[in-house]
Amino acid sequence: MDNLELIREIATPSPSKIVLLVIDGLGGLPHPRTGKTELETASTPNLDKLAASSICGLTDPVGPGITPGSTPGHLALFGYDPVKYNIGRGVVAALGIDFDLKPDDIAARGNFCTLDNAGLVTDRRAGRIPTEKCAELCKLLDEIKIEGVNLFVRPVKEHRFAVVFRGEGLSPEISDSDPQQTGVAPKVVKALNPAANTTADIANEFVARARTILARHHPANMVILRGFSSLPTIPTMDDIYILKPAAIAAYPMYRGLAKLVGMQLLKTGPSISDEFEALKQNYAGYDFFFLHIKGTDSAGEDGDFDRKVSVIEEIDKALPALTGLKPDVIVVTADHSTPAILKGHSWHPVPILLYSKWCRADRVGEFSETACISGGLGRFPAIQIMPLAMANALKLAKFGA
């Protein structure tokens, strides 16, 4: 019996409400000059006050030393073993744009990219073309016809798009064309087993046609594809937790992840205050809210320590809009660390605070990586966050006699 089966057995509906605030990439590393992380540098009186009446700790999204992608990081937060449920990037991209993915569809995440005259990738993001340009180019690619398959090309955001192949006997067991670096040519897609030969041929045919069509659209003169995948079989949060869950996320990928586990996607504007407003507007209708804030991760990825600090301070200012709703349980954490000095995701455990009337608060009075080391939650795997939140919401019955 795995963790989810156990929880499913004891989950009990109740009117209590849980808010999971995910500050993407929150965890950081000290600034060499000050010795303080982004979170420790930011002025966060509201988070600190909440931490003082919460139980705190550090959580490992996948495991110590493992740097998680966004998908495993979020699956763990929702209580799903991220190693067992390894969801393809293509599926997440397609779900994130509300594409109605069918069980046998093969989806891939695409980037428009820039090739030089020698056919080598010079920019994997084609200078981050505007989303409007992306949409226009996707329309062109969507016209491509390949025998034996229906294909759909849909814009995501900036240089990102999703492509879906629909047909008989397709297989997701094919390799990426994205070389994950510049200065080399895009890779030929290869079948990872013989049953996937046809699908690999189709993907390569699509790439070749796209290259021809895009030739005159520099900097977006090529595509690279990755994460070929089809829909996994995954139980919904309603099924496991008997929750009515809703997601507030401005970025498509996180909306896709939320939809995958059965959350209702709520309308929201792009800013932090928009998202908190969406929470307020929809607060009566659901008993679980996943509120996702992207700006911290983007700033970390860009290596912009100060911007990450600013985003954290903006969240802190908005926090009373959340705490004012008086949720029974509030969890504030992240899907992974994104230290600005590493300019990318990292393996460092993430600070977490959990507030409830029954949380048995510890002595941590500040929300920071260093303070959370001394927290009552200790250091623990992120898949245990949902059982803890459910317990604190009095939504779990006793296990065993």
Add this chain to the structure above:
Amino acid sequence: MDNLELIREIATPSPSKIVLLVIDGLGGLPHPRTGKTELETASTPNLDKLAASSICGLTDPVGPGITPGSTPGHLALFGYDPVKYNIGRGVVAALGIDFDLKPDDIAARGNFCTLDNAGLVTDRRAGRIPTEKCAELCKLLDEIKIEGVNLFVRPVKEHRFAVVFRGEGLSPEISDSDPQQTGVAPKVVKALNPAANTTADIANEFVARARTILARHHPANMVILRGFSSLPTIPTMDDIYILKPAAIAAYPMYRGLAKLVGMQLLKTGPSISDEFEALKQNYAGYDFFFLHIKGTDSAGEDGDFDRKVSVIEEIDKALPALTGLKPDVIVVTADHSTPAILKGHSWHPVPILLYSKWCRADRVGEFSETACISGGLGRFPAIQIMPLAMANALKLAKFGA
């Protein structure tokens, strides 16, 4: 290889002795007025002194967020994965009264209860009738004859009894008649698979006959049954740890659990000092002692904060009788938390101290939930307690070359 297989491979007999003192439901929540838990409120100089020379921590009996019943809580303390070894309440009840359960017997836990004129349950515990009354009524029910089965009805304590069905081809896969609430009728027992049809019929026949017999015995005018189960296959503590283990427990259920894992049940009076005296009397004969104290849990369940504090203080006063025996390893912990303000078991991790000459004591100088956060054991699953105790008793050989 699971945890037990690994331990079995490296367990080594030695003359050292381990005492596991289980203060049932010890973990608590702060009193709203003082901000201190039951354990923090109690004056516990002896426990504090022991903590100062011990390594401390917090332990999760089943997992973070999971509120354990007594059975999984204790199995975890004895080192058994409580999710894998999910023991039925009926088996535990039968073992707890020293009933000689055979491998094919089906046991259920019964309550005498009160029905109103409409046949609805008004009290699931029949006003907690005295044990003597329970014994008298059990004698009446024990006379019931049902074709194809031998049945045994035995008193446990107050309104509780055990019923055992012995016969060919019986199955424990039948549902409870206990509705787990008042204001509704007892449930009809149903077969959970076709092979259990006969057993369900027998159980319903027993309930019908019992109702007739008990009609004139208000408030105990009906029975409700739950936890139909048969003996699990579980390795003994002798087999795994090469220990000669003994149990000192005044309450039947805990004696049953101890017997299930192969402990010798020692005679003891009901009081805390009786139990410590039983330890002293039998100290020479065994190398592992499970000493169980129930009063803390009962007080917590009753919501009686002050009584729980008193029981803890009584244990503290008795403690020198234990430490004076100079066991090589002393573990003090609980099977779960029972905060008085929640009036029931809870998911909160439980304070633990482990004393041995080799424990590498931490800086915790006080036995309390808050102090144990900073302990050297950190926060860890309860099934790791036995390996730790064994290691500290120098009863585990090196693993691997």
